[in-house]
Amino acid sequence: MLQGYKSFAGVGYHVNIEDPLGFAKVGITAAYTPEKKLPGNERGHVDMTGSYLGWHGELSWNRSDFYDLFGPTKRSRKGNAAKGGYDWLLIYDEPRKLDLTFDLEYYDKIDTLPNAQNVQTTFTRLATGKVGLRYTDVRRSLGAVDEEKGLTWMLEFDENHVSGQDIPQLRGGLDLGFALPLAHSSVWMRSxxxxxxxxxxxPVANFYFGSFGNNYVDDGTVKRYRDYSSLPGFKIDEVSALSFVREMVEWNLPPVVFESLGTPGFYLNWLRPAVFAAGLWTDPGRSALRKNYASVGTQADLRFSVLHWYDMTLSVGYAVGYQGSRRAGSEWMISLKIM
Incomplete structure (x- = not known):
């Protein structure tokens, strides 16, 4: 298999191991990047993941990633990482869910922040503890292609320990959705x-924002612009802040559903357009650092099926970014979700 490490391509092998019931799972990836521009101690890559019921963990050395080959977002990182955590479902009464999560992470010999690919570190070791709470109660009508109404909220506390210092971060979010009289159309307020x-x-103390975040070929969330750290029209990690407030209004237009377009082995399902506008206020409590940003854009998602089984989504988006009243840049996004 192919793997990406930073901006280079490598080769490797991946194996999955799991019990017959699928409760316990282990994934192991070993790869090598034969690139002379890389130091010798960065050419080998190992990543091991495991899960059992609510438990999950990961061990990695110079983590590589297949999807780093296709676009601007990079998940590969230099150094060693050990992660572990537990997801505790406090409420499971669909569509209502309340999930409490605990995570511990340790990094060594790093040169880049784990969650900000364009931010270099002045240290090599980092320890992080996380506690999060997330509630969802969202609903859709018959024939819908996306959630149409409801609410979700989340609260997360992170404690970072680096160079003898403890740096806490607190973040929260609230999404409210309202169905419109138009068929399968809705408006969402995302805070x-x-x-x-x-x-x-x-660098550890800051939050970072920028870009749609999708790769040209991807396996992540299609509508990445909904994430708090997304700011289409700006570069990845271009905007940083010690504190922030972000508001987004999103209008999901009625989708176009294709009844019989294609063949049994390849056919189109639906086309889902949406428009959005987001405002970001950074360091609002510090007049010397306070700045205002905005992002206005659109995205259309085309769902299609291949070989009766594989659902894929082709997304195209465009957005313009503003700093204050000044246009700061623009961004095109095209992404194919294959898994």
């Missing part, structure tokens, strides 16, 4: 806010 305690010059 997020966060605050951290630490030095503005310390």
């Amino acid at each position: 997020a806010a966060g605050v951290a305690s630490g030095d503005r010059n310390n």
